[in-house]
Amino acid sequence: MESNGTVPRAPxxxxxxxGVLAATAALLLAQAASGTNARLVLLLVFLPALLAGLGTVAQTVAVSVWVAVVVVVSTALFPPPSLEARVGTLVAVIGAEAAVIGLCARRVRRERELSRMRQSAVALQRQLLRPLPVTTADVRLDGLYRPVEEDAMVGGDLYDVAETPFGTRVLVGDVQGKGLPAIGTGFAVLSAFREAAFREAELTGVADALEAAVERHNAYAVQSGEQERFVTATVLGLHGPGGREVGARVQAVNCGHLAPYLLRGDGRVESVALPAGIPLGLASLAESTGGAGPRAVRRFALPADGVLVLLTDGITEAQDGSGVFYPVERGLAELAGTPAGALPEALDERARRWSGGRSRDDVTVLAVRGPGAP
Known part of the structure; x- marks a missing residue:
């Protein structure tokens, strides 16, 4: 892929x-060896057709001209029995190559349009997301957001940080689906968070406000004929420092998102188990089936030398050639000596190497530590 990850690279x-010379030589030798009047050279017309799906317009034109010249020379050296057959062959070849060139030009034009649309969507999403790093009175937050590279549409990762009278509040989430509709849902969540984080004294109240925002957005989506979406998210409330041994006191509400990881100063890594939570937008459905209860808060301490790592499934779903998912816990343990500010980039780099550079989803990694931590 190109460095921007949007337009396929031509051969x-x-x-x-x-390739063209090898195919031409092979067909000419096969025709000479056959000792018959078989017109094997006409099979060369498939070369521009194959290239039209991968190459540039200039490459397709050049190969088409080459094929036409080879067919003309072959026809002159080994003429068909009638003039009509000769003319018909040349007209068919030229017509086929012209059609192939037209299809190639249309494909390239379409790819450029999709590239512009995707770049616009990425730019819009970056404008919605807060620049990192962010330092508050309670914590310092470093992070990375990288759009997916192998898809025509941008994904729905989201995050935000708010320094409020109730402490620092952090949101990380992932909207179901991709494209501008997913960004629209994400914007609804971010807008609700930026208000509720300052308004709601309890973290569960913030989560309830996000749930209401997704439900309202889904109601508008149904009216306009669009798909309803849900959002997985984790909402954190941080207060600190809590003492010499504690960098911050943490509250967490899980809304169906991935569990965070705690990287301790001694290199130990543990997954922070959070109460099971329903994704945003599905609470009403879960209540109607008797499967939802009130959202619960988990409280724990962030050590002064520890780093709390929040991420989306762009990291956890990175797969190697045999389909094995990237072992996040082991990867973080191997990065134990990495400064927190460089940790998100380093984790993403390892996950990309694990998957051979293939990306299936946006990547968001946030590293949260006490404001005075290294």
Missing amino acids: RNRSVVL
Whole structure:
């Protein structure tokens, strides 16, 4: 892929030339060896058709011209029995190549349009998300957001930080689906968080406000014929420092999102178990089936030398060639000596190496530590 991850990379000109010459030589030798009047050289017309789906318009035109020249020369050296057959062959070849060039031009134009749309969506999403790092009276938050590279549409990762009278509040989440509709849902969640974080004294009240925002957004989506979506999220409330041994006191409400990881100063890594939570937008459905209760708060301490790592499934669902998911806990343990500010980039780099550079979803990694921690 290109460095921006939006337009497929065309094959190199050298590879195209070598491939075309090899195919031409093979067909000409096969025709000579057959000792018959078989017109095997006409099979070359498939080369521009194959290239039209991968290469540039210039490459497709060049190969089409080459094929037409080879067919003309072959027809002159080994003419069909009638003039009509000769003319018909040339007209068919030229017509087929012209159609292939047109299809290639249409494909390239479509890819460029999708690229512009995706770049606009990425730019919009970046404007909605807060620049990192962020330092408050309670914590310092470093992070990374990287849009998916192998998809035409941007994903729905979201995060935010708010320094409020109730402490620092952090949101990380992932909207179901991709594209501008997913960004719209994410914007509804972010807007609700930026108000509720300052208004609601209890963290569960913030989560309830986010739930209401997704429900309202889904109601508008249904009216306009769009798909309803849900959002997985974790909402944190941090107060600190809590003492010499405690960098911050943490409250967490889980809304169906991935569990955070705690990387301690001695290199130990543990997954922070949070009470099971229903994703935002599904609470009413869960209540109607008797499967939902009030959202619960988990309280724990963030050590002064510890780092709390929040992430989305762009990391956890990175797969190697055999389909094995990236072992996040082991990866964090291997990065135990990495400064917290460099930890998100380092974790993303390891996950990308694990998957061979393939990305299936947006990547968000947040590293939360006490304001005075290294």
